[in-house]
Amino acid sequence: MKLPLLCTAMALCLISCKEQTKILNSGTDTVATTDTTTPKPLDSIQMRDAWIKYATPGEQHKMLSDEAGTWDVEMTFFTEDGKEQKGTAVADIQMVLGGRYQQSTYKGTMDNMLFEGISTVAFNNTTGEFTSTWADNLSTGLMVLTGPYDEINKTITFKGTMADPYDGKKITVRQVYTFVNENSRKMELFDTKNGKERKSLEMVMTRV
Numbered sequence: 001m002k003l004p005l006l007c008t009a010m011a012l013c014l015i016s017c018k019e020q021t022k023i024l025n026s027g028t029d030t031v032a033t034t035d036t037t038t039p040k041p042l043d044s045i046q047m048r049d050a051w052i053k054y055a056t057p058g059e060q061h062k063m064l065s066d067e068a069g070t071w072d073v074e075m076t077f078f079t080e081d082g083k084e085q086k087g088t089a090v091a092d093i094q095m096v097l098g099g100r101y102q103q104s105t106y107k108g109t110m111d112n113m114l115f116e117g118i119s120t121v122a123f124n125n126t127t128g129e130f131t132s133t134w135a136d137n138l139s140t141g142l143m144v145l146t147g148p149y150d151e152i153n154k155t156i157t158f159k160g161t162m163a164d165p166y167d168g169k170k171i172t173v174r175q176v177y178t179f180v181n182e183n184s185r186k187m188e189l190f191d192t193k194n195g196k197e198r199k200s201l202e203m204v205m206t207r208v
Contacts (some may be wrong), residue, residue, distance in 0.1 A: 057099045060123035064102040070208040156177040183207040
């Protein structure tokens, strides 16, 4: 098995690069000194085990893999003036990189325009959080959100920011992804401007 050897090598590399340079200010003079603190002995077995745990798909990855397949998507965009724009798409979901990441492609129409999107979802074994990325042909910005899974409500609540295309300022974004049942999902996207949150997008997904 090559993974333990790879993890040990990475750990050794990290430790060997740990020497740091500190800058001490004395009056108007700047003196560069080297940190001579003796590093703690490396436990290569513990480091190897930590990397193996980090790299091994678990229960949350199985939850993502259960969504593999084709889904019909009903989309509703909510404009700031209260209007709704409807659209439809088909989502193709699959697991990649040995079942460690979920990758989805969306193709459809929105307000008589071609709509395409790409989503990647990961569960980080170390942080215990999900990370979601989103890109589509209606923007040039990659949206990155992170959040925990709520076992009681069967939801992942992602949070992050995006740039407002009108003035370039950052907008707080909240995404609620609900595991409705085995064959149904719902995604709701909210953004906050001037301290007020509003719903901007909803996707209802049905397994084909």
